[in-house]
Amino acid sequence: MRKLINVTINGVEYELGVKPNLTLLDLLRYEVGLTGTKKGCETGECGACTVILDGKPVTSCLVLAVQANGKKILTIEGLEKDGNLHPIQQAFVDKGAIQCGFCTSGMILSAKHLLEQNPSPSEAEIRKSISGNLCRCTGYQKIVQAIISVPGRTEK
Amino acid sequence: MAKYAIINQRVPKLDAPVKATGRAKFADDLVLPGMLHGAILQSPVAHAKILNIDTGKAKRLPGVKAVVTWQDAGLVKYGVSPARYDETLFCHEKVRYVGDEIAAVAAVDLETAIEALSLIEVDYEELPAVFTIEDAMAEGAPQLHAEFPGNICAEVHQEFGDVEAAFKECDIVRTGKFVSKRQDAAFLEPHCSVANYDFSGHLTLYSSTQVPHYVMRTVAMVLGLPVGKVRVIKPFVGGGFGPKCEATPTDLCASLLSMKTGKPVKVSYTREQVFLHCRARHHYVHELTTGVKKDGTLLALHNKAYLDGGAYTSFGIATVYYAGSLLGGPYRLPNMKYDGYRVYTNKPACGSQRGHGGVIARAAFEQQLDAIAAELGINPVEIRLKNAMQRGDTSCNELFVSSLGLKECIQAVRERSGWDKKKGSLPSGKGIGMACGFFVSGAGYPIYRSETFHSVVVIKVADDGGTVTLQTGSAEIGQGSDTTMAMIAAETLGIKLSDIQVESGDTDLAIDLGAYSSRQTLMTGHATKEAAESVKKQILEVLSDELKIPAREMDIRNGLIVFKTEGVDFREIRTRYMKEHRGWTDHPAESSLTFKEAARLAYLRKGPIIGIGKYKPPKLGGSYKGAAVGTSPAYSASAHVVEVSVDMETGRVSVEKATAAHDCGFAINVTSVEGQMEGSLSMGLGEALFEEVKFDGKGRILNPNFGEYKIPTALDMPPVESIIVESNEPNGPFGAKEVGEGAILATIPAILNAVYDATGILIRELPLTPEKVYWALKGKKPPIR
Numbered sequence: 001m002r003k004l005i006n007v008t009i010n011g012v013e014y015e016l017g018v019k020p021n022l023t024l025l026d027l028l029r030y031e032v033g034l035t036g037t038k039k040g041c042e043t044g045e046c047g048a049c050t051v052i053l054d055g056k057p058v059t060s061c062l063v064l065a066v067q068a069n070g071k072k073i074l075t076i077e078g079l080e081k082d083g084n085l086h087p088i089q090q091a092f093v094d095k096g097a098i099q100c101g102f103c104t105s106g107m108i109l110s111a112k113h114l115l116e117q118n119p120s121p122s123e124a125e126i127r128k129s130i131s132g133n134l135c136r137c138t139g140y141q142k143i144v145q146a147i148i149s150v151p152g153r154t155e156k
Numbered sequence: 157m158a159k160y161a162i163i164n165q166r167v168p169k170l171d172a173p174v175k176a177t178g179r180a181k182f183a184d185d186l187v188l189p190g191m192l193h194g195a196i197l198q199s200p201v202a203h204a205k206i207l208n209i210d211t212g213k214a215k216r217l218p219g220v221k222a223v224v225t226w227q228d229a230g231l232v233k234y235g236v237s238p239a240r241y242d243e244t245l246f247c248h249e250k251v252r253y254v255g256d257e258i259a260a261v262a263a264v265d266l267e268t269a270i271e272a273l274s275l276i277e278v279d280y281e282e283l284p285a286v287f288t289i290e291d292a293m294a295e296g297a298p299q300l301h302a303e304f305p306g307n308i309c310a311e312v313h314q315e316f317g318d319v320e321a322a323f324k325e326c327d328i329v330r331t332g333k334f335v336s337k338r339q340d341a342a343f344l345e346p347h348c349s350v351a352n353y354d355f356s357g358h359l360t361l362y363s364s365t366q367v368p369h370y371v372m373r374t375v376a377m378v379l380g381l382p383v384g385k386v387r388v389i390k391p392f393v394g395g396g397f398g399p400k401c402e403a404t405p406t407d408l409c410a411s412l413l414s415m416k417t418g419k420p421v422k423v424s425y426t427r428e429q430v431f432l433h434c435r436a437r438h439h440y441v442h443e444l445t446t447g448v449k450k451d452g453t454l455l456a457l458h459n460k461a462y463l464d465g466g467a468y469t470s471f472g473i474a475t476v477y478y479a480g481s482l483l484g485g486p487y488r489l490p491n492m493k494y495d496g497y498r499v500y501t502n503k504p505a506c507g508s509q510r511g512h513g514g515v516i517a518r519a520a521f522e523q524q525l526d527a528i529a530a531e532l533g534i535n536p537v538e539i540r541l542k543n544a545m546q547r548g549d550t551s552c553n554e555l556f557v558s559s560l561g562l563k564e565c566i567q568a569v570r571e572r573s574g575w576d577k578k579k580g581s582l583p584s585g586k587g588i589g590m591a592c593g594f595f596v597s598g599a600g601y602p603i604y605r606s607e608t609f610h611s612v613v614v615i616k617v618a619d620d621g622g623t624v625t626l627q628t629g630s631a632e633i634g635q636g637s638d639t640t641m642a643m644i645a646a647e648t649l650g651i652k653l654s655d656i657q658v659e660s661g662d663t664d665l666a667i668d669l670g671a672y673s674s675r676q677t678l679m680t681g682h683a684t685k686e687a688a689e690s691v692k693k694q695i696l697e698v699l700s701d702e703l704k705i706p707a708r709e710m711d712i713r714n715g716l717i718v719f720k721t722e723g724v725d726f727r728e729i730r731t732r733y734m735k736e737h738r739g740w741t742d743h744p745a746e747s748s749l750t751f752k753e754a755a756r757l758a759y760l761r762k763g764p765i766i767g768i769g770k771y772k773p774p775k776l777g778g779s780y781k782g783a784a785v786g787t788s789p790a791y792s793a794s795a796h797v798v799e800v801s802v803d804m805e806t807g808r809v810s811v812e813k814a815t816a817a818h819d820c821g822f823a824i825n826v827t828s829v830e831g832q833m834e835g836s837l838s839m840g841l842g843e844a845l846f847e848e849v850k851f852d853g854k855g856r857i858l859n860p861n862f863g864e865y866k867i868p869t870a871l872d873m874p875p876v877e878s879i880i881v882e883s884n885e886p887n888g889p890f891g892a893k894e895v896g897e898g899a900i901l902a903t904i905p906a907i908l909n910a911v912y913d914a915t916g917i918l919i920r921e922l923p924l925t926p927e928k929v930y931w932a933l934k935g936k937k938p939p940i941r
């Protein structure tokens with residue numbers, strides 16, 4: 001039995017019939033085709049599936065699609081403006097913060113949330129805010145440097 | 157002016173923007189029209205006879221399109237090394253570990269496929285199982301493979317020099333046993349394969365692999381397809397680190413199911429299945445006996461190693477050889493004996509992982525070296541400098557180091573870490589430790605015995621001039637190889653990086669053995685350079701003929717033709733180019749002749765301009781059995797200093813700072829070299845402090861998830877200072893050699909030595925969990941639970 005939900009994804013409204021056990025992650029990836037959100041564990045532990053749900057980062061593998069009914073979702077695909085990379089995306093590119101790229105979407109969205117809450121985080125605060133996003137490639141050094149380098153961040 | 161226009165600088169990776177925006181397609185992101193979903197039935201028991209498999213109910217479930225077992229797949233044995241093909245796609249008479257593959261299903265969706273799995277009835281007769289090295293080697297132990305009695309998968313016995321005689325000349329000889337635990341590579345992307353078998357008998361397989369070439373061969377061999385009809389394409393890959401260096405059951409099952417159904421089929425692993433498939437770092441027991449003179453001169457080493465291999469060989473033969481051969485450097489060690497055993501147990505098979513075979517041997521040795529230095533009252537830095545190999549040295553096991561910046565690495569980390577000030581003067585609970593590493597820069601031989609080229613690169617110039625496409629079968633898995641190759645090509649050819657497009661990871665493009673044994677920068681890099689040189693030569697020759705100027709008097713730089721003499725009249729060429737491109741808005745306006753015009757002219761005269769570069773290592777030394785594992789065209793060196801803080805109450809170790817130096821010969825992309833160093837350090841830190849795959853008494857993994865199998869988070873990682881040392885390797889393109897794996901070797905022992913410095917205790921077992929350190933601080937063994 002499918003249930004009808006209304007969600008706004010990256011500013012676009014969708015009306016979708018979903019199975020009650022479908023996760024938000026699978027909805028995004030397989031039903032809407034937004035594969036930028038990654039699946040690394042499906043148990044809420046790797047952070048690769050992080051999206052912003054009504055302003056808060058969530059691991060979308062632990063959210064049911066029906067729970068997102070009536071809500072706004074921001075995925076990595078929604079960050080560019082007018083064909084330009086978001087400053088955080090640009091910083092990740094410039095600083096070498098991306099290796100395989102599998103953690104990148106979730107990492108960037110966690111960073112975005114942090115910088116919205118706290119425009120001038122310390123290095124320790126940055127590390128804490130991305131500690132739910134695992135990265136096996138980079139050792140986090142260049143990710144932290146990238147977030148530090150985002151324009152508009154003021155030194156603390 | 158910088159010597160180079162493009163290489164030896166910091167360049168953002170070419171694929172970073174598509175990854176930063178979520179555009180990059182990984183295997184599980186692919187959807188083909190009509191695609192079915194596959195799932196694999198795995199054994200719930202560790203060792204059992206299969207009495208019967210009944211797939212009737214599963215086949216009848218609506219939505220199921222195929223159910224396959226060994227009867228469909230056949231029983232062709234495969235593995236990594238032809239010397240030990242010991243796997244079949246599906247189990248036939250028995251299962252050997254929890255996770256062994258029994259059947260696979262393709263259905264209209266994943267839910268149906270999984271439901272079908274639950275309908276397959278398998279009758280097992282359980283057999284006694286072995287889970288430890290001791291039990292497996294015990295007299296009368298249950299046997300995993302009839303062909304390998306005593307559960308010995310492989311054993312190695314080598315002696316170089318005369319170890320017994322040398323020990324007699326030593327002032328001290330020390331023996332220690334070192335134990336590590338099974339590690340998981342924990343790449344973020346689970347394996348995924350999408351196969352598409354078309355009506356004309358061609359199979360295209362999209363696989364999250366490090367080695368498209370080897371996957372192509374294995375799939376063709378196992379499924380009985382002509383090798384020319386199998387094409388393996390590697391989409392973007394979310395990390396590999398070793399375990400993705402072989403054909404997986406996802407590859408083989410997706411292919412077989414696609415052949416059976418005539419439809420594309422996707423098969424992915426869950427995270428738990430990644431742990432079950434494993435192929436990652438073995439659990440090692442090393443017993444090292446090292447002899448030195450009073451002044452610290454190393455004289456002899458006897459290395460005994462036992463590797464818990466799991467149920468199949470995978471890369472294990474190479475692993476057990478590397479666990480011996482890689483101690484041949486980077487110190488001058490005239491006598492070395494090695495006895496290595498890889499043992500079958502009823503657990504998932506281990507294979508290769510970053511620093512293949514050498515990581516634990518290195519940890520054990522570097523820790524013992526520090527203990528010996530302490531006993532002799534020698535500074536750990538000095539004992540390493542004293543014994544360091546240098547460019548031109550050959551090790552006792554015939555490894556020739558054509559470059560080695562080991563001393564430079566040691567000096568660099570000594571200075572930058574403030575070693576001289578800190579060593580010996582830190583308060584209790586704080587420690588500083590150092591260690592070195594040594595690794596191959598590509599295996600001298602392919603996995604299968606062959607005189608094949610290891611890498612071929614094709615560079616095609618667009619017929620219209622201007623842009624260039626570089627085609628390679630090499631595997632970009634996040635390490636940055638595509639960018640590295642583009643940089644080498646652009647530098648060699650004298651054009652802009654933005655004028656190069658890289659196509660890679662596709663077996664139809666050109667042969668390349670792939671991303672393993674830290675080989676691509678050196679080997680694919682060589683082939684790239686040669687291909688670019690050929691393109692350049694072809695274009696300049698045509699130009700030379702046209703302008704009647706010797707080719708040696710012209711060059712290409714930054715996309716422009718540079719003439720050594722002034723006033724060369726190329727107006728005729730430009731006019732012709734303009735005429736051909738009437739109405740275009742990008743006419744060359746430069747006062748110099750452009751690469752675009754010259755390339756177009758070359759095409760008009762000769763036809764398509766294609767440069768081909770090939771690489772095969774030169775004949776490498778080593779005449780003894782097993783010499784193929786460890787010989788390489790070049791070797792890297794590294795040194796790390798880490799500072800730790802040990803909570804003397806709870807035993808918790810935290811790494812507070814790391815200073816790492818690595819000799820990569822020559823850094824093509826500085827950012828990528830640092831990235832490999834930092835990533836290696838984090839993987840080593842995880843293995844040193846908390847990573848351990850645990851099993852229950854029935855061979856089931858207790859922690860097959862990131863909640864209980866901990867890998868480092870951003871909070872666990874210290875700030876890292878990366879120092880690149882360049883020793884200019886004569887066998888490498890522009891002097892470059894590896895960084896991707898060698899950079900991990902010094903990490904674990906540097907941490908162990910820092911903990912030794914902080915506590916005065918040698919802890920000879922990984923990982924250094926708070927509990928283990930706590931009991932070590934108490935001077936007791938942990939209670940048995």
Ligand code: FES
Pocket residue numbers: 038039040041042043044045046047048049050059060061062
């Ligand atoms: S896939 Fe959701 S946290 Fe890993």
Ligand code: FES
Pocket residue numbers: 097098099100101102103104134135136137138344394395634
């Ligand atoms: S870049 Fe590969 S997991 Fe982060």
